Amino acid sequence: MASTVVSVHVSADHTFSKDPARAIELDEGIGVRGDAHAGTTVKHRSRVARDPDQPNLRQVHLIHRELFEELAADGHAVEPGQLGENITTAGIDLLSLPVGARLHIGDAVIVVTGLRNPCQQINDFQPGLLKRVLRKDDAGEVQRLTGVMGIVARSGTVRPSDPITVELPPEPHHPLAKV
Template sequence: MVSSVRAVHSSPTHDFSKDPMPSITLLEGIGVSGDAHAGTTVQHRSRMARDPSTPNLRQVHLIHGELFDQLSDEGFTVEPGSLGENITTRGVDLFELPVGTRLSIGEATVVVTGLRNPCRQIDDLQPGLMKRLVFKDDDGHVRRLAGIMGIVARGGVVRPGDQIIVDLPPPPHYPLTTV
């Protein structure tokens, strides 16, 4: 299966969900043009309150589209964009990527920085959803399924249907942690 973009989203406000778009433009070192989370320093409200000068490692939020299929099978009604992601993917196991992986997406390149640490607003979307996206697996490890974050290394336009090319960094590979 070829890895590709299922959908793209953006929002100029700090609403939880993002609107579907025909395309988004990624700006090098900044994020999604016109998105509330774009910037060289943190743009998430809770992180700005702690230290507004912190570098923005969360410029682009990606979620694997297969998650929406799984959630639907479990009775949730969640569509691409409703969890606040900018890019919904298909055919790439985002959680297996190490830190520093380069994703060529359309005309742009995103460098993976880490896992999204979801907030309790997820349960405002649908009760019980947070427990499905953050839980302990059978080995007692905390699993976070609310997507990954990245920074824009090369700007450009991204559209649904664009191919995603994965370029792993040289070893050693470091697993994703929350950013």
């Protein structure tokens, strides 16, 4: 199956979920135009409180639609945009990408910086959901399943049905960690 964009979302306010859009504009070094998390420095409230001058490695949030299918099998109905992602994907294993992978989507390029670290707001959205998306595997390693974060390396428009092409960084590849 080809890797594609399922849907795109944006919210000008710091809301947990984001509203669907026909297209989103990505601005190089800034993020999603009109989104509360756009900017060169962090916009996530808890991160701003710690250090408002740290670089924004979370300009764009991507989640794979396949996660929603897994959650549905566990009794959690989650729709695209409800977990706050800007781009919902299909057919790409986002969580296995290395740091620095470049996602070519439409005429934009996003550089993957790390994993989204799910927080208590997910349980506020749906009780019990946090333990489904933040868990330990059989080896005792923490798994963060709520997608990846990235920065915009080239401006452009992203729309549903756009193909996604992955460009891996030079080796050695480094696994994603929370950002």
